[in-house]
Amino acid sequence: MISRLEFDPWQLLFPAIGFCLFAAVFICVVIRAGQMRRPSVDHLQNLPLEEESSRADSHVRTK
Amino acid sequence: MNGQKLTIEFNDRIVRLFMIAAIFWGAVGMLAGVFIAAQLNFHFLNFDTSWLTFGRLRPLHTNAVIFAFVGNMMFAGIYHSTQRLVKARLASDFLSNLHFWGWQLIIVAAAITLPLGFTRSKEYAELIWPINIAVAVVWVVFAINFFWTLAIRNEKTLYVAIWFYISTVITVAMLYIVNHLSIPTGLLHSYPVFGGVQDALVQWWYGHNAVAFFLTTPILGIMYYYLPKAAERPVYSYRLSVVHFWSLVFLYIWAGPHHLLHTALPHWLQSLGMLFSLMLWAPSWGGMLNGLLTLRGAWDKLRTDPVLKFFAAGVTFYGMATFEGPLLSIKSVNALSHYTDWTIGHVHGGALGWNGFMAAGLFYWLAPRLWNTKLYSIPAANMHFWLGTFGILLYVAAMWVSGPTQALMLSSTVESGTILKYPNFVETLNAIRPMMLFRVLGGGLFLAGWVVLAWNIWMTIRSGRPSNGVIEVHAEQTAPNLGMVATFVNPPVIYATLVVVFAMTWAFGGDFLSIASLVALVMTCLFAWIHLENSEATWGQWYDKLLANSFPFTVLVVIAVFAGGIVQIVPLVTVDRDSVVEDRIQVPYTPLELAGRDIYVREGCYNCHSQMIRPFVGEVLRYGDYSRLGESVYDHPHQWGSKRTGPDLAREGGRNSNAWHYRHMENPRSTSIGSNMPAYPWLLEHDADTASLPSKIRVQRLLGVPMEDMSPEEIQRRYDEQAASIADELRAADIYVAPEKEVVALIAYLQKLGLSKPVEPAVAQRSASPTP
Numbered sequence: 001m002i003s004r005l006e007f008d009p010w011q012l013l014f015p016a017i018g019f020c021l022f023a024a025v026f027i028c029v030v031i032r033a034g035q036m037r038r039p040s041v042d043h044l045q046n047l048p049l050e051e052e053s054s055r056a057d058s059h060v061r062t063k
Numbered sequence: 064m065n066g067q068k069l070t071i072e073f074n075d076r077i078v079r080l081f082m083i084a085a086i087f088w089g090a091v092g093m094l095a096g097v098f099i100a101a102q103l104n105f106h107f108l109n110f111d112t113s114w115l116t117f118g119r120l121r122p123l124h125t126n127a128v129i130f131a132f133v134g135n136m137m138f139a140g141i142y143h144s145t146q147r148l149v150k151a152r153l154a155s156d157f158l159s160n161l162h163f164w165g166w167q168l169i170i171v172a173a174a175i176t177l178p179l180g181f182t183r184s185k186e187y188a189e190l191i192w193p194i195n196i197a198v199a200v201v202w203v204v205f206a207i208n209f210f211w212t213l214a215i216r217n218e219k220t221l222y223v224a225i226w227f228y229i230s231t232v233i234t235v236a237m238l239y240i241v242n243h244l245s246i247p248t249g250l251l252h253s254y255p256v257f258g259g260v261q262d263a264l265v266q267w268w269y270g271h272n273a274v275a276f277f278l279t280t281p282i283l284g285i286m287y288y289y290l291p292k293a294a295e296r297p298v299y300s301y302r303l304s305v306v307h308f309w310s311l312v313f314l315y316i317w318a319g320p321h322h323l324l325h326t327a328l329p330h331w332l333q334s335l336g337m338l339f340s341l342m343l344w345a346p347s348w349g350g351m352l353n354g355l356l357t358l359r360g361a362w363d364k365l366r367t368d369p370v371l372k373f374f375a376a377g378v379t380f381y382g383m384a385t386f387e388g389p390l391l392s393i394k395s396v397n398a399l400s401h402y403t404d405w406t407i408g409h410v411h412g413g414a415l416g417w418n419g420f421m422a423a424g425l426f427y428w429l430a431p432r433l434w435n436t437k438l439y440s441i442p443a444a445n446m447h448f449w450l451g452t453f454g455i456l457l458y459v460a461a462m463w464v465s466g467p468t469q470a471l472m473l474s475s476t477v478e479s480g481t482i483l484k485y486p487n488f489v490e491t492l493n494a495i496r497p498m499m500l501f502r503v504l505g506g507g508l509f510l511a512g513w514v515v516l517a518w519n520i521w522m523t524i525r526s527g528r529p530s531n532g533v534i535e536v537h538a539e540q541t542a543p544n545l546g547m548v549a550t551f552v553n554p555p556v557i558y559a560t561l562v563v564v565f566a567m568t569w570a571f572g573g574d575f576l577s578i579a580s581l582v583a584l585v586m587t588c589l590f591a592w593i594h595l596e597n598s599e600a601t602w603g604q605w606y607d608k609l610l611a612n613s614f615p616f617t618v619l620v621v622i623a624v625f626a627g628g629i630v631q632i633v634p635l636v637t638v639d640r641d642s643v644v645e646d647r648i649q650v651p652y653t654p655l656e657l658a659g660r661d662i663y664v665r666e667g668c669y670n671c672h673s674q675m676i677r678p679f680v681g682e683v684l685r686y687g688d689y690s691r692l693g694e695s696v697y698d699h700p701h702q703w704g705s706k707r708t709g710p711d712l713a714r715e716g717g718r719n720s721n722a723w724h725y726r727h728m729e730n731p732r733s734t735s736i737g738s739n740m741p742a743y744p745w746l747l748e749h750d751a752d753t754a755s756l757p758s759k760i761r762v763q764r765l766l767g768v769p770m771e772d773m774s775p776e777e778i779q780r781r782y783d784e785q786a787a788s789i790a791d792e793l794r795a796a797d798i799y800v801a802p803e804k805e806v807v808a809l810i811a812y813l814q815k816l817g818l819s820k821p822v823e824p825a826v827a828q829r830s831a832s833p834t835p
Contacts, residue, residue: 013331014331014332014334014335014630015331015334015335015337015338015339017566018317018335018338018339018630019338019342021566021626022310022313022314022339022342025309025310025313025623026306026309026310026313029305029306029309029310030306032305033302033303033305033306034302036301036302036305040220041301041302043220044220044222044223044301045291045297045298045301046297047148047218047220047222048144048147048148048222048224048287048288048289048291048292048297048298049291049292049295049296049297050147050534052073052147052532052533052534053532053533053534054432054435054530054531054532054533055072055530055531055532055533056435056528056529056530056531057075057076057528057529057530057531
């Protein structure tokens with residue numbers, strides 16, 4: 001049981017590598033997101049708000 | 064064609080179908096949940112009927128809620144929002160219909176096979192192999208339809224919701240295929256290719272990311288589209304949504320091992336899982352805040368608009384669940400919470416609060432628009448909201464009390480940690496019975512709210528007529544196309560791939576390979592930098608070019624999720640498993656024990672009993688010595704379990720007599736007063752399946768299990784001998800049972816649990832080849 005509970009320093013290597021990888025990705029993405037041009041951001045964030053009209057489904061028979 | 068206007072009518076019929084299916088299957092899944100919760104309180108609700116037991120119905124509940132309810136809801140949201148975001152009708156009506164009817168057929172097949180006991184026993188991956196193939200085919204149909212629609216789009220840019228959908232399509236396919244790799248032994252049965260710790264790791268890599276990429280990322284995409292739509296204002300920060308997406312996609316895939324903390328899983332993987340789970344706090348809360356802050360200036364609408372009410376509460380529950388998840392991944396917290404109701408409460412906070420409420424908000428928003436009418440009753444929607452909210456709070460609060468209560472009782476010791484304070488497991492079970500009753504009440508309230516939704520939507524449908532959305536687009540908005548070669552051969556994809564490959568070989572290669580990979584890694588980064596400096600392009604241009612092209616973007620997503628997957632899976636599945644057995648190795652099953660194990664799997668015993676003793680004083684005192692890696696190394700599939708409604712069975716062999724087990728199966732209350740376990744009278748009546756044993760043993764040997772090569776006659780002879788010996792022992796205790804009955808095989812299996820032989824790792828390596 002002791003072998004399960006004792007601390008193995010080498011085990012820190014993998015989380016450390018993982019953390020460094022994530023930090024690199026995170027920093028790149030934050031920089032890139034910060035550099036996005038305002039018109040591009042405005043266009044993208046307004047995409048869900050565009051209007052549409054509606055038309056009766058032609059598959060449905062009318063009485 | 065330049066400047067020409069096109070009128071596009073969306074395929075909203077398929078959205079209507081998926082929405083109605085989601086409402087129906089949601090009710091079925093929730094009803095199953097309330098019923099099995101009641102079974103935990105009142106054992107007689109199992110009705111002594113095989114297809115109504117908790118062990119068989121619990122997979123039905125989880126699969127119905129995840130794949131039938133959330134699956135259909137997700138497809139409705141994805142198909143509806145994607146058409147509008149890319150300004151194109153779904154590429155193929157045929158594929159859309161095939162997707163819908165194929166998915167419903169799969170759900171029906173699951174609803175029939177699971178209660179009948181056809182299962183792979185891997186949580187949320189229980190469906191048998193023919194259905195697995197059907198799922199893969201239908202998912203491919205969905206993927207083709209989705210990506211084809213992106214390819215013919217009339218909007219150059221891809222909104223962040225589409226990114227989340229892409230990550231879902233790709234990652235779910237990858238997870239599903241890897242975790243369902245099996246070798247059939249017959250038309251309805253198979254053994255997974257992974258065994259023991261490998262199977263456990265692959266399973267929870269899948270299980271955790273099913274939550275991530277089936278229950279979270281598509282719903283986040285839905286949040287990013289419908290929340291601004293309902294609030295009538297853009298998302299709070301589009302930039303934050305970009306950071307949210309990449310951080311989440313990159314991080315989530317690494318966190319699976321937090322489901323196996325303190326088990327026999329190697330420690331470096333446990334540490335990795337814990338760390339990445341903790342880092343998940345940041346993107347999850349970034350996303351939650353982005354959602355809630357989208358409501359800035361619109362909070363007053365919550366008083367009158369049930370859609371926003373559900374969305375706001377749903378996003379809040381997302382924040383709660385994603386706070387609690389990393390908390391439970393901290394090893395010391397997990398030591399208390401794992402195997403208890405605390406985890407169940409956490410899961411339902413997410414499933415009911417996040418998925419359930421987002422689904423409700425989506426349907427209340429969609430129904431009036433899809434049928435060109437008004438929502439039938441806003442007061443009824445409000446009533447649904449409060450029924451649901453009280454239901455969730457009651458449920459989660461009950462589990463928060465129940466989980467730690469039982470965990471503390473189970474681990475309590477006296478006499479300086481040498482004696483258990485509550486040696487009888489049932490004592491701890493009875494202590495939480497009131498909480499289990501509150502859970503039924505909470506779940507019942509949520510279900511009642513869902514029934515109100517179903518009625519409200521039905522009345523809305525009756526008051527309107529089906530209609531499809533129509534837009535006009537300019538033809539010149541056609542999306543750019545990189546082409547197939549440039550999709551893969553472009554600087555960001557090439558450099559990202561090389562970095563991942565060299566990082567992997569650096570971490571897991573041999574001495575020389577590690578050094579060479581490290582050098583190559585540094586060189587790659589350096590070369591990428593020089594390339595960038597000497598080209599006219601900028602990182603931003605590279606990035607933007609990819610964002611406007613769905614396929615290269617998809618390749619980048621694949622790289623992001625592969626990185627985490629490869630780090631966890633590859634080292635463990637490629638290692639010589641006999642060399643990492645610690646100091647004990649499992650003794651392979653005899654034909655009778657294997658038959659008994661398949662009955663154990665069929666009845667879903669893993670739903671309530673774990674087979675993994677953690678290295679804690681309370682557990683070792685209660686269940687015996689802690690479990691070693693080697694003790695389950697030949698288990699295809701593993702049976703480590705994730706919840707202890709009953710005690711751990713890793714060392715059950717020899718603990719009780721054969722007669723005790725027989726009486727326990729016949730009526731658990733006769734041996735364990737106060738137990739809530741169902742009775743299994745059919746095991747005493749039905750003959751065990753011996754005809755399939757030769758095929759099963761052949762597959763076991765194929766998978767590397769060192770079982771002897773036996774002819775069908777030899778298998779039957781050994782089976783009969785061992786069964787007769789158990790029947791004789793039972794007869795001595797005045798129990799008369801024919802040796803061919805299922806209960807005899809199950810007793811043989813239970814008595815085998817924990818049997819292993821001591822071994823030195825070096826010796827194990829030499830004896831890795833199967834016995835001739």
